[in-house]
Amino acid sequence: MAKLYFRYGAMNSGKSIEVLRTAHNYEEQGKQALLFTPAIDDRYGTGIITSRIGIRKEAVVITSKLDMYKLAEREKPDCILVDEAQFLNESQVKALCDIVDELNIPVIAYGLRADFQGKLFEGSYHLMALADKIEEVKTVCWHCQRKATMNMRCKDGVPVFEGEQIMIGGNESYVPVCRKCYSEGRKQAAKQRSAQRRCKVNQINDELEK
Template sequence: MAKLYFRYGTMNSGKSIEVLRTAHNYEEQGKRVLLFVPAIDDRFGVGNVTSRIGMQKEAIIVHENTDMYAIAKDTMPNCVLLDEAQFLTRKQIEQLTDICDDLGIPVIAYGLRSDFMGNLFEGSLQLFAAADKIEEVKTVCWFCDRKAMLNMRCKDGHPVFEGEQIQIGGNESYIPVCRKCYKERKKRSQQDAQR
């Protein structure tokens, strides 16, 4: 039975490089892979899965009306991979479950668990509810040696705790932090604002 995997982690935990590594492993064995990425992720150009160390691979762009199930049914790959899965909708996550359940194709979706305020993205919420297997891709906190759990948004090097949920960015905008460091910096920011 094919399974839906959700592999989540903070920014800078190596999710994209895992996507690229997994695609390479399948293709090296002569197997077909479908690689998807949401259109909203334009950090390195729309339609590319790119790791921070420079590896890159072209992917099928997922728009709001993209039917990933139909694409998978037409091509019948050995595996479906998806980067930045937090940006998917509930309906699109249902398509991923249909790819597994109806077509018998495993799907591995990589993405963030939560936004910079600690709230789940719609896609992540649905993946936590629907995935057969949930795995964490780990990294360490920017400020200490604990496991990073949250994404801290920064502007001009200073933490930001309010704003729109989605702001596309990389190391210039987000750093991985543990819960303790996140709370400490949020408290410090609130104290500075009251002065």
């Protein structure tokens, strides 16, 4: 019986490599793997799944108009692989469930669990709730030797904890960190913001006294 798998991991944990490796394994056996990737992730071009080591493969672009169920029903692949699944919406995740339950096609969705503020993405939320099996793709914190579980957003090398949930980027914008290092980075950022506010208040007071 087919199942829906959700394999999540922090940034730089090799999720896209896993997608491409799995697709290659199916193809070596003479089987068809149908690949999907959300339209919003266009870092390496629309409809391209690319790993950080340079391996790449074309994929079907997931848009609001795409009917994944009908496509799967027509193509009848042996497996469906989804990259960057955190960007899916509720109806798209449910379409994957229907593909598994009604067409008996296994689906493996790879993606982030949470954003740079530690909040679940919409796609991840529904995959965590509906997937038959949830697995972690592990990597190491960039600041220590612990397992990375958080995604720290950075700007010019400085941690950022405010902003829009979705901002597409790679190593220049995100680093995988453990919960402890993430918490320490947040505390340090709060101290810097407080110091900047005090400095601004002092500048205003100085101007008023002139």
